[in-house]
Amino acid sequence: MSSALTAQTDKPMLVATDIHRHFEGMRAVDGVSLEVSPGKITGLIGPNGAGKSTFMAVLAGTLPATSGTIVFEGDDITHLPAYQRARRRLVRTFQLPSEFAQLTVLENLLVAAPNNRGDSLFGALMGKRYWVDDEHRLIDEARGLLKRFGMSAKESDYAGTMSGGQKRLIEIMRALMLHPRLLLLDEPMSGVHPKIVEEIQFYLQDLRAGGLTILMVEHELHMVERLCDTVVVMAQGKVIGSGTMASLRKQPEIVDAYLVG
Amino acid sequence: MNTFYAANLLIYAGIDIIACLALNLQFGVSGIVNFSFIVFQAVGAYAAAVLSLPPDTANGGFQHYVGGLQLSFPFPWIGGAIAGGLLAIPVGFVVLRKLRSDYQAIALLVLSVIANTVITNADKFLGGAAGLALVPPPFSDRIDPNSEGYQYFYVGITAVAVVIAFALVNRVVNSPYGRSLRAMREREDAAAAIGKDPVRLKMTIFIVGGVIAGLSGAILVGFIQIWAPSVWLYPETIILFAAIIVGGRGNNIGAILGALLVPVGFEEVTRLLNNNPNIANLGPPNLISALQWVAIGLLILGFLWFRPQGVRPEPRRVFEGGPD
Numbered sequence: 001m002s003s004a005l006t007a008q009t010d011k012p013m014l015v016a017t018d019i020h021r022h023f024e025g026m027r028a029v030d031g032v033s034l035e036v037s038p039g040k041i042t043g044l045i046g047p048n049g050a051g052k053s054t055f056m057a058v059l060a061g062t063l064p065a066t067s068g069t070i071v072f073e074g075d076d077i078t079h080l081p082a083y084q085r086a087r088r089r090l091v092r093t094f095q096l097p098s099e100f101a102q103l104t105v106l107e108n109l110l111v112a113a114p115n116n117r118g119d120s121l122f123g124a125l126m127g128k129r130y131w132v133d134d135e136h137r138l139i140d141e142a143r144g145l146l147k148r149f150g151m152s153a154k155e156s157d158y159a160g161t162m163s164g165g166q167k168r169l170i171e172i173m174r175a176l177m178l179h180p181r182l183l184l185l186d187e188p189m190s191g192v193h194p195k196i197v198e199e200i201q202f203y204l205q206d207l208r209a210g211g212l213t214i215l216m217v218e219h220e221l222h223m224v225e226r227l228c229d230t231v232v233v234m235a236q237g238k239v240i241g242s243g244t245m246a247s248l249r250k251q252p253e254i255v256d257a258y259l260v261g
Numbered sequence: 262m263n264t265f266y267a268a269n270l271l272i273y274a275g276i277d278i279i280a281c282l283a284l285n286l287q288f289g290v291s292g293i294v295n296f297s298f299i300v301f302q303a304v305g306a307y308a309a310a311v312l313s314l315p316p317d318t319a320n321g322g323f324q325h326y327v328g329g330l331q332l333s334f335p336f337p338w339i340g341g342a343i344a345g346g347l348l349a350i351p352v353g354f355v356v357l358r359k360l361r362s363d364y365q366a367i368a369l370l371v372l373s374v375i376a377n378t379v380i381t382n383a384d385k386f387l388g389g390a391a392g393l394a395l396v397p398p399p400f401s402d403r404i405d406p407n408s409e410g411y412q413y414f415y416v417g418i419t420a421v422a423v424v425i426a427f428a429l430v431n432r433v434v435n436s437p438y439g440r441s442l443r444a445m446r447e448r449e450d451a452a453a454a455i456g457k458d459p460v461r462l463k464m465t466i467f468i469v470g471g472v473i474a475g476l477s478g479a480i481l482v483g484f485i486q487i488w489a490p491s492v493w494l495y496p497e498t499i500i501l502f503a504a505i506i507v508g509g510r511g512n513n514i515g516a517i518l519g520a521l522l523v524p525v526g527f528e529e530v531t532r533l534l535n536n537n538p539n540i541a542n543l544g545p546p547n548l549i550s551a552l553q554w555v556a557i558g559l560l561i562l563g564f565l566w567f568r569p570q571g572v573r574p575e576p577r578r579v580f581e582g583g584p585d
Contacts, residue, residue, distance in 0.1 A: 062450055086456035098451035100444045102511075107578055111444045112455040116437045121465055124436035125429060131437060139580055156579045178455060 011074075013038045013182055013213050014059070014090070019068035021051070021058050028054040030237035031068075036182065041204065041214045043228030043245075045221065047258050051237040052217045053095050056186050059215070060092035061085040073181065087114070091175040092184035095217075097167035099174075101160025105151060108159045108170050109142035110135075112177040138177075145173045149203060165196030172203065183207070185216040189223060201227060221245070233258055268412030270525065275419035276481045277520040281504050282430045283473035285516035289505050289575070290434055291466045292446030294366035296498055297352070297373040298474060301345045303380075303493035305475025306482035307387050308344035309337035310396045313483070325385045326393055334399035338422075338479040345475020346468045353467040358460050362449075373495040381490040392489020399483050406486075419480055426473055431513055433469070440578075442466060443511070496554065500524050503561045509571030518572055523560070531556065 012035035021029035029051045036042050044052050057063040059070060061082035070078045072090055080088075100108050110116075116138060117123045118131025146152045149169050154162065159170055168188055175183055188204075189197045197220070204227055208214065218224050224231055225245040232242040233254050241254045248254050280302060287293040295301075311328030319329070332340070356368045381390045388394075398406045399418065405411060433439050442462060445452040449459045482488045500523060508519020531553040534540050541549060564571060 060454060062454065081458075082450070082453040083456050083458045086454055092454050094451065094454070098448055098454075100447040100451065102447055102575065103440065103443060104578055106580060106583065107440055108444075110437070111440045111452075114456060118437035119441055120438055121433065121469070124433045124438035127432055128436070135437065139582075143583070153584050155583045156577070158577065174455060 010037070012036060013073060014215070015071045016055075016059060017069045017071075019055065019058055019070070020066040021054050021063060022066045027237050029058060029065075032234065032237070032239050034232055034239065034242075036213060036215050037230070038213050039208070039211050040229040041208050041216060041227050043224040043231040044215060044217045044234060045219070045224055045231060045258065046234035046240075049236075050234040052234050053186055055234070056092060056184050056215070056217055060090065060184055062092070086178060089178055089181040090184070091178050091180040091182070093168075093171040093175055093186055093188060095186040095190065097164060097171065099159035099162070099167045099170050101158065103159055104156050105159050105162065105170055106139070106142055106146070106155040108174050109145060109177050110138055112174045113138045113141070114178060142173075142177060145176055149173055150199070163193070163196075165192040165200075168192055168196070168200060169203075172200070176207075180212065182213045182215065185214060185218075187217050187219065189218060189220050197223070264409045264412055268416050270529070271416045272419050272480075272484050274521060274525045275416070275423045276477050276484075277501075277504070277524040278423050278517050279426045279477040279480070280474060280501055281508070281516040281520040281524075282426050282513060283470040283477070284501050285505050285508075285511065285513060286430050286433065286473075287466055287470040288502065289510035289512070289516065290439060290446065291442040291463065292362065293357070293463055293467060293470075294362060294369070295467070295470065296366050296370035296495070296502075297376070298470075298501060299493045299495065299497040300373050300376045301348060301471045301474035302478035302481070303376075303488075304348045305341035305345040305478030306488045306493075307380075307393070307478075308475065309341035309479035310393045310482050310488050311387070312340040313337040313397045313399075314393065314395070320395060324388050324391065324393060326387050331397075333402075334483075337399070337483065338476060341479025341482075342472045342476040345478070346472035348475075349468040349471030350464075353464045357463045357467060370495060373498065377490050377494060388489070390490060392487060392491070393482075394487045396482050396486045396488065398486060415484055419484075422476060422480055426476070427513065427517075430473070434511075434513060499561075500528070500557060503557050505571075506561055506564050506569075507571055509573035509575065511575030512571070512573045515571050515573035515575075522572070523557070527557070527560065528553065 014036040016032065016034045019029055019032045032055055046052050054063065058065045061080055065078060069076060072088060077085055100111065103111065116131060116134045118135060123131050146155055151166065151169060162170065172188065188200055192200065201223060204214065230242060231245050231248055233240050233248060235257045240257055241248055241251055284295065284298050287295045311326050312330050312332045314329050315331045316329035317324060317326050352372060356365050360368060380387055383389060404414060441457050445457060445459050445462050453459055504519030504523040505516060507523055509515025531549060535549040
């Protein structure tokens with residue numbers, strides 16, 4: 001029983017096999033295969049133009065794969081659109097801030113929450129009494145996240161007026177409102193003030209401790225070393241190595257390709 | 262001000278308010294740049310007309326059209342609303358699924374021009390260029406449509422339609438569903454990344470907007486009793502867009518204000534100027550009418566430049582129990 005359970009939990013949460021993504025002949029992703037283990041933070045690193053963000057977009061369904069398969073929690077999701085993958089709790093953030101600028105910070109969180117009876121035309125036409133209980137429950141949940149991420153005072157401000165780092169936090173909190181099984185973070189520290197980088201690092205460790213699985217593209221190698229259990233290196237659309245950062249540093253071809261310095 | 266003029270103004274105001282509420286839901290709240298909006302009002306008007314008119318063999322057969330079911334109120338209005346919604350299904354299916362939003366706007370503008378040209382040249386379908394005349398107004402068999410009392414009556418039923426449209430649109434905009442629509446407007450790919458289906462959201466709102474636009478057309482044709490391609494040319498849509506931009510995108514009260522300020526107020530002032538012989542005789546014929554379009558364009562530019570949020574900006578949603 002115990003070993004069966006262990007075997008079950010050891011199964012990779014996400015298996016991407018031989019993923020290609022071509023743009024009019026340009027092979028942005030060229031046969032990438034990758035597995036993400038549950039409860040771990042997997043890092044995806046590589047030089048600019050390696051195809052990391054394109055690969056993340058393919059995993060999230062924002063871009064369709066030219067070929068290859070993606071299996072998430074045992075189901076083939078290769079042909080599912082982005083919104084259906086999100087509903088399966090495979091949730092992404094974007095390389096550039098993607099806040100809903102004219103919604104308040106609290107609304108940015110609330111809009112992501114599933115299971116609100118007022119989030120359909122029928123529910124909306126039924127009137128506030130039909131959905132107000134769900135709304136109150138979700139406001140409480142969103143305020144809990146805002147408090148945890150130190151942004152309670154900003155809940156009524158427009159998200160578009162926040163700093164770059166605060167927008168990153170909004171995106172992470174927004175993703176958390178979906179109770180993700182797998183969180184895809186695309187350069188969460190990019191363009192962020194060093195103080196907020198430290199905060200984001202703390203929150204990510206906290207999320208992993210809570211059992212959340214994360215696949216993260218990041219350029220800041222010290223951060224990757226501190227946060228990631230496994231690191232995958234991409235260059236020119238291909239995977240050129242994987243393992244811990246310590247083991248990768250011992251591989252000359254990877255050092256030459258990316259880790260110089 | 263005589264009763265007929267006042268009633269005329271109020272009924273037009275009501276119809277424009279209903280149309281602006283629908284366009285605000287589509288453009289202001291959801292970000293769908295529906296440059297063919299007037300087509301949906303037109304199809305509602307045509308549907309209501311052919312549902313209330315007798316068969317085209319009546320009246321000496323001087324006009325030709327399909328239908329002619331001679332239905333009594335409220336069926337022509339209901340039919341007009343349904344026709345607006347039904348038209349939105351194929352149009353939305355073609356335009357909203359694959360095209361990027363700027364191309365959607367262009368496609369819808371082209372559709373508006375094509376639809377007008379087709380209806381103008383299809384003589385036997387809906388009266389062609391001459392259009393439809395002698396459309397029976399609601400309850401015209403019981404109340405004389407030319408009486409003063411009937412004007413008040415029509416103002417009353419228009420007002421009821423305005424209240425219903427406002428209540429329904431307000432419920433949608435101020436609900437969690439309205440929040441999803443605003444998120445889609447702000448950034449479609451990010452909305453999809455949190456589980457929203459942008460195509461479904463856009464299609465739904467396109468159909469709802471089509472229903473309301475169709476209703477506004479049905480009310481209009483019941484009042485003016487004629488309908489022809491010359492009254493629904495694509496620039497009519499631009500006037501409604503001007504109303505939303507002036508009133509305030511995403512704000513239902515702003516949409517009402519915009520309807521009163523632009524299609525009713527602004528157009529009425531320029532029309533009155535044209536009625537003044539001292540002004541009308543300045544320059545070549547139709548100068549004032551042409552300048553009216555220039556003025557509408559300047560009004561849009563002025564607001565986009567100096568006050569893009571409009572007279573009544575979209576409200577910021579602040580929830581109880583939070584900071585100010």
